Amino acid sequence: MKKRYALIGTGGRAQFFYGSLARDYRDTSELVAFCDTNQTRMDYSNKLLRENYGHHAVPTYKAHEFEEMIRKEKPDTIIVTTVDRTHHTYIIKAMELGCDVITEKPMTVDEEKCQDILDAVKRTGKEVRVTFNYRYAPHNTKIRELIMNGAIGDVHSVHFEWLLNTQHGADYFRRWHRDKRNSGGLLVHKSTHHFDLVNFWLGTQPQSVFAQGSLMFYGKENAEKRGVTEFYSRTRGSHIAQNDPFALDLEKSADLKGLYADAEHEDGYYRDQSVFGDGISIEDTMGVLVRYKNKAIMTYSLNCYMPWEGFQVNFNGSKGRIEMKIVEASYVNSGGKKEDEGALQAKSIKVIPMFGEAYDAEIEEGVGGHGGGDPILLNDIFGVPADDPFKRAATHVDGAMSILTGIAGNISMRTGMPVNIDGLVKF
Numbered sequence: 001m002k003k004r005y006a007l008i009g010t011g012g013r014a015q016f017f018y019g020s021l022a023r024d025y026r027d028t029s030e031l032v033a034f035c036d037t038n039q040t041r042m043d044y045s046n047k048l049l050r051e052n053y054g055h056h057a058v059p060t061y062k063a064h065e066f067e068e069m070i071r072k073e074k075p076d077t078i079i080v081t082t083v084d085r086t087h088h089t090y091i092i093k094a095m096e097l098g099c100d101v102i103t104e105k106p107m108t109v110d111e112e113k114c115q116d117i118l119d120a121v122k123r124t125g126k127e128v129r130v131t132f133n134y135r136y137a138p139h140n141t142k143i144r145e146l147i148m149n150g151a152i153g154d155v156h157s158v159h160f161e162w163l164l165n166t167q168h169g170a171d172y173f174r175r176w177h178r179d180k181r182n183s184g185g186l187l188v189h190k191s192t193h194h195f196d197l198v199n200f201w202l203g204t205q206p207q208s209v210f211a212q213g214s215l216m217f218y219g220k221e222n223a224e225k226r227g228v229t230e231f232y233s234r235t236r237g238s239h240i241a242q243n244d245p246f247a248l249d250l251e252k253s254a255d256l257k258g259l260y261a262d263a264e265h266e267d268g269y270y271r272d273q274s275v276f277g278d279g280i281s282i283e284d285t286m287g288v289l290v291r292y293k294n295k296a297i298m299t300y301s302l303n304c305y306m307p308w309e310g311f312q313v314n315f316n317g318s319k320g321r322i323e324m325k326i327v328e329a330s331y332v333n334s335g336g337k338k339e340d341e342g343a344l345q346a347k348s349i350k351v352i353p354m355f356g357e358a359y360d361a362e363i364e365e366g367v368g369g370h371g372g373g374d375p376i377l378l379n380d381i382f383g384v385p386a387d388d389p390f391k392r393a394a395t396h397v398d399g400a401m402s403i404l405t406g407i408a409g410n411i412s413m414r415t416g417m418p419v420n421i422d423g424l425v426k427f
Contacts, residue, residue, distance in 0.1 A: 002027075002028060002029055002030040003028065003029050003030070003076050003077065004029075004030050004032050004073070004074060004075045004076045004077070005021060005029060005030065005031050005032065005075055005076070005077050005078075005079055006031075006032050006033040006034070006035065006069060006070070006073055006075035006077075006078055006079070007031070007033070007034055007035070007078075007079040007081065008034075008035040008036065008063070008066060008078060008079070008080055008081070008082055008090050009035075009036060009080060009081035009082030009083070009104075010034050010036045010038075010041045010042050010044075010045040010081075010259075011036075011041065011081065011082075011259060012255075012259065012333040013081045013104050013333070014045065014079075014081045015045070015048060015255075016374070017079050017081065017102070017378075018031055018034075018045070018049065018079075019048070019052070019053060020382060021382060022049055022053035022054075022055040023053050024378070024382070024383075025378075025382040025383060026055075028382070028383070029382055031049075031055070031058055032058060032059070032073045032074075032075055033058050033059045033060070033061060033069050033073045033075070034046070034058055034059075034060045034061070035060070035061045035062070035063060035065070035066050035069050036060075036062070036063060037062065037063045037266075037267060038263050038266045038267050038269075039060065039062065039266065040262055040263035040265075040266055041259050041260075041263045042060040043060070044258040044259055044262070044263070045259075046058065046060070047258070048255075048258075059073065066090060066093060067093060067097060070093075070094065070097045071097070075099055076099065076100065077099055077100045077101065077102055078090065078091075078094035078099045078100075078101050078102070079101075079102045079103075080094075080101060080102070080103040080104060081104045083176055083182050083183075084106055084108070084109050084177075084182060084183050084184060084188070084189055085108075085109050085113075085181060085182050085183070085184075087103055087104075087106075087107060087108050087109075087113075088107075088108040088113040088114075088116055088117050091103055091107070091108075091117055091120070091128060092116060092117060092120040094126075095120050095121065095123075095124040095126040095128070096120065096123075096124055098124075098126070099126065100126050100127040100128070100129075101126065101127070101128045101129070102128075102129045102131060102381055103128060103129070103130055103131070103399070104131055105131060105132060105192045105193065105196075105399070105402070106184060106188050106189055106192040106399070106402070106403045106406070107128070107130050107396065107399035107400060107402075107403055108184075108403065109182075109183065109184030109188050109403070109407075110184060110407055110410075111404070111407050111424040111425055114400050114403060114404065114407070114424075114425050115425045115426070117396060117400075118396065118400060118425060118426075118427060121396050127395075127396075128395070128396035128399065129381060129393065129394065129395070129396075130394045130395070130396065130398060130399035130402075131377060131381065131394070132193065132196050132200075132377075132392075132394045132398070132402070133373040133374050133377045134193045134194075134196070134197055134373055135196070135197065135200050135373065135377075135390075135392040135394065136372075136373035136374075136376040136377045136380070136392050137366055137372055137373035138363055138364040138365070138366045138372050138373075139324070139326060139344075139347050139349065139363050139366075140197060140200075140201075140373070141390055141392065142349060142361055142363050142364070143201050143313075143315075143322065143324060143349065144200060144201050144390050145390065146322060146349075146351065146361060147201055147202065147203075147315070147317075147322075148203075148390075150319070151317075151319075151320070151322065151351055151353075152315060152316075152317030152319050152320040152321060152322055152351070152353070153317040153318030153319030153320070154317055154318045155201075155202055155296050155315050155316070155317045156295075156296055156297070156316055156317060156318065157296060157297050157298070157299075157315075157316045158198060158201075158202070158296065158297070158298040158299070158300075158313065158314070158315055158316075159298070159299050159313065159314045159316075160194060160198065160298060160300045160301075160311065160312075160313045160314075161300075161301050161311060161312045161313070162190075162191070162194055162300075162301070162302045162303075162310075162311040163303055163306035163308060163309060163310055163311065164190070164302070164303065164304040164305075164306060164309060165305075165306050165307065165309040165330055166245070166246065166305055166306070166307070167309075167330040167332060168309055168330055168332065169284075169303075169304035169305055169306065169309070170218070170246050170275050170304070170305070171248070171332050171333060172186060172189070172190070172282070172304065173218045173219075173273075173275040173280055173282070173284070173304070174248055174271065174272060174273045174274075174275055175271055175273065176269070177189055177282065178273070178279065178280045178281070178282055179279070179280075179281055179282075180281040180282050180410075181281075183282065184403070184406065184407065184410065185281075185282040185283055185406070185410055186282055186283065186284075186286065186302060186304065187211065187213070187283070187286055187288070187302070187405075187406035187407075187409040187410055188403055188406035188407060188410065190302065191286075191288075191300070191302055191405070191406050191409075192402045192403050192406055193402075194300065194302075194311070195290075195300075195401075195402045195403075195405040195406060196394065196398060196401075196402035198290075198292075198298055199398070199401055199402065200392070200398075201315075202292060202294065202296055203294075204292045204293050204294040204296065205292065205293050205401050206290050206291075206292055206293070206401065206404065206405045206408070206421050207290075207291045207292055207293045207420070207421055207422070208290070208291045208408075208418050208419065208420050208421065209288060209289070209290050209291075209405055209408035209409050209412055209418065209419050209421065210288070210289045210412050210417075210418040210419070211286065211287065211288040211289070211408075211409035211410070211412040211413050212286070212287050212412075212413060213283035213285055213286030213287065213409075213413050214283055214285060215280060215282070215283055215284055215285075216284060217284050217285070217304070217305040218275045218276065218280055218284050218304070218305070219275075219276065219277075219278070219280045220276055220277055220278050222276075223276040228276065231274065231276060231277065232244075232274050232277075233270075233273065233274060233277055234270045234272050234273050234274060235247040235248055235249055235250070235272040235274070236250060236261070236270075236272055241274070244274070244276075246274075246275045246276070247272070247274070248271070248272045248332065249272070250271060250272050253332075256271065256332075259271075260272075283413070284303070284304040284305060285302075285303055285304070286301065286302045286303075286409070287299075287300070287301045288300040288301075288405070288409050290405060308327060309327070309328045309329070309330055310325070310326045310327040310328045310345075310346075311324075311325075311326050312324065312325045312326075318354075319353060319354050320351065320352050320353040320354045320356075321351075321352045322349065322350070322351050322352070322361075323348075323349070323350045323352065324347075324348065324349045324350075325346070325347070325348050326344065326346070326347050327344070327345040327346040327347070328343065328344060328345065329343040329344070329345055344366070344372075347363055348360065349361040349363060376392075377392075380392070380393055397427065400425065400427075401421075404421050404424055404425065405421070407424065408420075408421055408424060
């Protein structure tokens with residue numbers, strides 16, 4: 001019997017899931033419905049289903065009809081790809097109505113909503129899976145393997161630097177993420193990937209967090225300090241935007257046009273806002289210090305206006321050091337092929353024993369988005385998972401432990417004080 005899936009939130013991330021169901025998992029899975037606040041966006045998603053995947057259109061429901069959709073279409077699992085601040089609403093309602101949940105990261109944006117989800121899992125006994133595709137990328141799995149096998153002994157410290165460039169990084173400041181109420185800021189929305197990786201790599205959980213950060217490059221005030229005198233609110237219809245390398249032209253991408261430009265008359269959501277406008281409440285420059293339950297420490301930085309995209313992470317252990325550098329291709333969400341998101345341009349892992357010759361670790365070549373992690377993740381959630389000694393499948397506990405590092409970071413930035421994770425939620 002086929003497993004039935006319904007999806008809520010048909011924006012840029014949704015096609016990653018429904019496209020895979022329609023193309024690769026038809027024999028075992030059935031997509032039964034779309035749900036969204038915007039009918040135009042759902043209609044365009046159905047158009048993609050028909051034209052790109054040869055799949056029939058599915059019934060559509062507006063967001064206020066979410067419960068009706070579940071009762072009528074009887075899905076086994078709900079896929080949640082809405083704005084981050086609404087994840088908890090649909091996760092909890094779905095479980096209460098008898099469905100399991102697959103949710104895009106972050107699981108939610110603050111400790112109260114996180115507690116509500118944890119309580120609902122206990123109350124309903126249903127399952128929540130969080131889609132951490134970076135765990136499945138071969139280079140990230142390799143780090144887990146090296147540490148598990150004792151290549152550098154016990155890991156005592158991690159230095160982790162993530163760079164978002166002026167294409168991908170800037171994109172968070174054009175759209176709904178720029179409002180911290182929607183996304184929890186990038187320490188939650190984006191860094192959830194990175195904090196989860198460290199939890200996964202070290203096999204531990206965060207204990208305390210101290211963070212600092214601010215908006216130092218994007219936003220109108222910062223542009224004014226650099227001598228900018230001409231501003232615009234959005235690219236569409238602006239002659240000023242034509243000379244701005246940060247401007248996003250929705251007409252140049254069929255998906256951006258279909259999902260956003262043609263849909264904005266319904267909800268007034270502008271996908272092409274100026275990154276140098278007013279109303280940006282998230283940080284673009286952040287530093288975090290984390291102590292873990294196994295006593296390891298991490299220094300972490302995230303900068304969103306760099307000349308290249310990717311990350312560098314160094315592990316210092318009782319028997320040596322691991323140095324990893326990953327360069328990722330630039331992309332804009334919904335602005336191109338899904339397999340180009342997080343695609344690798346360069347990768348290296350060097351193991352440096354305390355006594356002995358340094359060597360380059362052999363890394364499997366991945367195929368697909370996010371360094372080859374996407375196809376493995378999709379098989380793990382929709383197909384028949386292979387036996388996995390690395391335990392990459394992420395539960396609601398993993399989802400919580402990832403976001404709680406960022407949530408604690410937000411609290412620390414507000415208060416100037418370190419924050420203990422155990423005081424934020426109860427499991």
